[in-house]
Amino acid sequence: MLLRGLRVLGQGIAAEPRLFAISVAGSVLHGAMLVGNAYVIGAIVGRVITPAFAEDRIDVGALGLAAAVLLGISGIRVAAMFARRLAAGAMMFRLQAGYRERITRRYLELPLAWHQRNSAGSLLSTATSDVEAAVQPFAPLPLAVGTIVMLFGALGSVLWTDWVLGLVGLVLVPSLFALNVFYSRRMSPRQMRAQKLRAGVAEIAHESFDGALVIKTMGKETAETERFAARVGELRDALIAVGRLRGLFDPLMDSLPSVGTIAVLLLGTWRLSTGAITVSQLVSVAFLFTVLAFPLRAIAWLVGDLPRGVAGYDRVHAVLGAEGSTRYGTDDLDLTGPAQLTFENVDFTYATGEQVLAGVTLEVPAGKTVALVGPTGSGKSTIASLAVRLVDPDSGTVRLDGADLRTLTAESLAGSIALVPQLPFVFDDTVRANIALDRPAADDAEVWAALRLAQIDSFVAGLPESLDTEVGERGTSLSGGQRQRITLARALAGRPRLLILDDATSAVDPRVEAAILGALRASAGEGASILVVAYRRATIALADEVVYLENGRILARGTHTELLATVPGYKDLVTAYEKAEALND
Structure with a gap:
């Protein structure tokens, strides 16, 4: 765990x-x-305080000088502490932002x-709590x-002052490191389990919020x-296990420097009685062991955060190192005029082994x-996904x-093809932002023109703030047909x-659908070709050609009347849909 933690720290x-x-320089200073x-x-104790008691008088000049030196050292310590904390905080938050952007x-x-x-819940947890866990060790690191x-500086000073008192340090420092190693080995599995459970909690929470309508209507609250x-x-139980172990570790880390101070005082009194050391030297060494208590906590904090940091980093790295990214080519297309789409002997099989297209x-x-x-299940939506390169064919x-889609740049694909999926997704933003999507060419005139083609311009014009109306999360203020349009x-x-x-257009009234399809039909020859997954006769009537699929194979093609x-x-199939619609009417 320590080695893995050091690798994570090294990358940061x-x-x-x-x-x-900067932060380490401030800490060292x-x-x-x-x-x-x-x-x-x-x-000060040896040259100012002790003589003052012995001579029963105070040297005001020496005392003022001592106070000035102590204040000067304190000022340097404050400046160094400020530099360390500022730089360490900036480092941690920049790493956090960088990881989140990369994820x-x-x-x-x-x-x-x-x-x-x-x-989605697990992915959300990785981008939030796992990233926070991965960068947390960088706060106490400097x-x-x-x-x-x-x-090591203090240990060297103590050994230089008196080798007998130095033996206390030689026992104390390795004991601290041994305790940290012991703690790290036992904390690691606990932190990893807790981090995994955090993702599980986020997963259930996200699913519950997303399915709130189903949960309420089914009475499953x-x-x-x-x-x-x-x-x-x-x-909770996993975090209590973490806290229980940390509750044992923290007092031990606090007590070791105090034990060292007591040992120094006992040995130092004996060494002082033999004349081996002076009062100044004993006070200096005892004070060193006293002030070691807080800085040693930094090692405990770092070691305490490392297991969770490694667990978080492993989950972050699992995303960053995941295989299967879409690789775009370097070829560009002329982005004017209707495009021609061609499938040549395409096969596609899902990861489950089920062949969808042949x-x-x-x-x-x-x-x-x-x-x-x-x-249903004949491969229509898979063809739509292949056409926009959401997936690539196994062969063909x-x-x-x-031009092969795999040779085209992302800009050429995005500028040439648009997919309107079965399940519409609307952002929690204004109508204008949802339609324009920050595209420079999509000004208000273009937005209204698109709304007219989608037969929803009159509805948007009647909204309280027109294009600036907020539609709510996933468009909750809209009906299913309005979201589709x-x-x-x-x-x-x-x-x-x-x-x-x-x-x-499955959620749209048939009369509105007919108007939409008619508008698309009238405008298609001007700038776009259309591939439509169709069920209704009105939708099919839009087509110049109908392609009929069964079990991932094309069985026939021609006009609607011919088929x-x-x-x-x-x-x-077609008459079944018509009969179902007639029954619903």
Whole structure:
């Protein structure tokens, strides 16, 4: 654990060498002043206080000089302490910010499949409590380094003063390090378990908040509370185990310097009686052991924080070192005019081993609309994900304007393709911010144009603050259909050359859907091709071509009328949706 902890500390020091050097310099200077202060006090006792008692008079000049020296040393100690604390705090918080930025960037780089294997609560815990745990040891680190320098400096001074008194230090210092090693070995598994349980608590909490509607409507508040309480109880017990061990360790660390001081006084009295040392030397050595108590706490703090720091760093490093990031190419595309999308003999299998697509070949010609139709689980959403490179095919090629998607830059992909997913996501922000997304070209005129295409402009215009209206977390102030249309407007505001609709109007009234699709149809030839995952007849009617899938394979393609007449599975599926809608009406 100590070796792993030192590696973690070494990486942090390498990241912020200047701040570390300043903080350690302040700590070393502070320690040097403590050692110097001990000998100054010894000199004052031997040369000012003792003669004053012996001669029954006070040398005011000597006493004033002694006071000035002590004040000067105290001033230097305050300045050194300020420099150490300021630099150490800045170092810790800069490392914390750096880790969080790297983790966030890594979250965005990692593929969708990785996110599907890791809960949102666990990822949130890594970015918060794990990062805090990983950088916590850097707060006491400079003080601990300065203390170690001071320890060896003080030990050398004591040995130089009197080798017999130095033996106390030679026993005390190794005892302190042995105690720290013993503590670290037993604390490590406790801290690791506690850190893992913290992630578990965050995971359940996030899931409970996210599923609040389901929990309330199903009357599961009590069961969910009990589930959360059970995990919190485990975390409580784990932290109590940590506190119990630390409660044993801290008094031992506090008592060792006091034991050393008592031993020095006993031995020092004997050495003083034999004339081996003077009163000044005894007072200096005894004072040194007395002031060692607080600085030695810095070593205890560092050792106490290391197990949790290593546990937090391991979880942070698991994210930063995760494999499977999306690697973009260097090719750019002309970002004007409708794009052409081509699938060439594409296969795709999920991590579970289930093959979703087999030998899929299809084309969305520039300026045209293609509808994907098929039963649940036939691979339609997977095709949509492949088209925007959320995942890459196992074999075969997905091309945009003839270029393999894997060779394109991220900017070319983002500037060419927009996906409107099945489940709309709305940020806790204004309508304008949700649609513009800080894109320079998306001014208010573009936002309103996108809202009109999505058939939601009149609704937004009627809001209390129009575009500046806050929509709430995940758009809680909006209906499902309104969230879908806001999400569609967001995609349209980016002027995509290829628009992919993955059942993006399922929560919209059929009449509104018809108006949306009609507007898209009218504008498609001007700037975008459209690939739409469709179920309703009105949506399918938008398409120039319909592609029918079953079990990850394309079984037929043609117009809606042609497939209705020639493909029984297609006819059954489409008419089933129509019958269901008729029953609902």
